[in-house]
Amino acid sequence: MIVAIIFLTTAIAMSVAGYYVTRHEITKICTQLEEVIQTGETEKENEASLYEQADSLVKKWFESDKILTILLKHSQTIEINQNIRLIQNFIEVENRDELLKACNKAQTLLLSVLDSEHPSIKNIF
Amino acid sequence: MIITLIRTVILYVFLIVAVRLMGRRQVGELQPGELVVTILLSQIASQPICDTDIPLVYSLVPFLILVALELFMSVFSMKSIKFRELYQGSALVLIRDGVLDQKQVKRLRFTMDDVMEALRQKDVFDISDVQYAIAETDGTLSVLLKPQKRNVTNEDMRVQAPDAALPCIIISDGRVIEKNFADCNMDYKKLEKALANAHTRAENIMLMTADKSGNTYIIEKEEEGQ
Numbered sequence: 001m002i003v004a005i006i007f008l009t010t011a012i013a014m015s016v017a018g019y020y021v022t023r024h025e026i027t028k029i030c031t032q033l034e035e036v037i038q039t040g041e042t043e044k045e046n047e048a049s050l051y052e053q054a055d056s057l058v059k060k061w062f063e064s065d066k067i068l069t070i071l072l073k074h075s076q077t078i079e080i081n082q083n084i085r086l087i088q089n090f091i092e093v094e095n096r097d098e099l100l101k102a103c104n105k106a107q108t109l110l111l112s113v114l115d116s117e118h119p120s121i122k123n124i125f
Numbered sequence: 126m127i128i129t130l131i132r133t134v135i136l137y138v139f140l141i142v143a144v145r146l147m148g149r150r151q152v153g154e155l156q157p158g159e160l161v162v163t164i165l166l167s168q169i170a171s172q173p174i175c176d177t178d179i180p181l182v183y184s185l186v187p188f189l190i191l192v193a194l195e196l197f198m199s200v201f202s203m204k205s206i207k208f209r210e211l212y213q214g215s216a217l218v219l220i221r222d223g224v225l226d227q228k229q230v231k232r233l234r235f236t237m238d239d240v241m242e243a244l245r246q247k248d249v250f251d252i253s254d255v256q257y258a259i260a261e262t263d264g265t266l267s268v269l270l271k272p273q274k275r276n277v278t279n280e281d282m283r284v285q286a287p288d289a290a291l292p293c294i295i296i297s298d299g300r301v302i303e304k305n306f307a308d309c310n311m312d313y314k315k316l317e318k319a320l321a322n323a324h325t326r327a328e329n330i331m332l333m334t335a336d337k338s339g340n341t342y343i344i345e346k347e348e349e350g351q
Contacts (some may be wrong), residue, residue, distance in 0.1 A: 004192075004193040004194075004196035007193035008190065008197075012159065018186075069180060071180060074178045075178050100238075
């Protein structure tokens, strides 16, 4: 009985912690992406600030990726990783429009992951 | 490839621990619930081994939950007869005094071939010889023959049979198994004496058994090329 309770508690703790950590990490990246997109759209003259923010976003993603790989299907993180690497490239070549496009795509992917992790009837069944 | 190797090792260890926790019956005679858990566990364990896209956590969580549920069900089954009947079913009498209960046979969706096969496996070839045949919850059939068809026992014959002593292994493949000494009143002195009587040494013995009465049985190793 004690073993069963320990197992069940561990499983529940792993599931709940996994869900909240995933949500927290993705929300964090999404907020940063939103800031980059807004800076790109509103402050068209201040490109340096845009690249700085995008660079910080890339660094944050690689930190979060270590945790998210344990919690998400690897195909999902690989797809987002590819987009983040594109963002990294566009920072280096200073291609503002493509950078914003890649940011938008990464945001869409992250939001869809967040949606798929939500314990709703749709996702459960 | 290294990932696959590590995943396989982790899941293998988890499976062994889980099966050990669920008890010996999990390996042999399975109850319905146990069978389901066994099927699910094997499926859950094999998926992340083959598919590296699935994180290991996706397997470990259902794995822990299934084992916990199975343990909970075992405890509830032990404590409540009603729950046990619901979860495991109950034994049903299929044959009573040589007469087949067709209602129960239909209820279990057994064919006559199934019943006859199960009886033959119990060395019974005629239904009329059976006093009771009971279908157990694990799907096996227990058979009690009519008194006139049962084997004669020592009790029937009023014969006093000597107690049978359980032989235990003393030497296996040349190695002395000291932990069995207590079960058969053996010690190194007695062992040396038995070996001297058989004109052999421990390293030359494939199997040696002994019982509490002091009887020993020795099979020597075959010479290579023999």
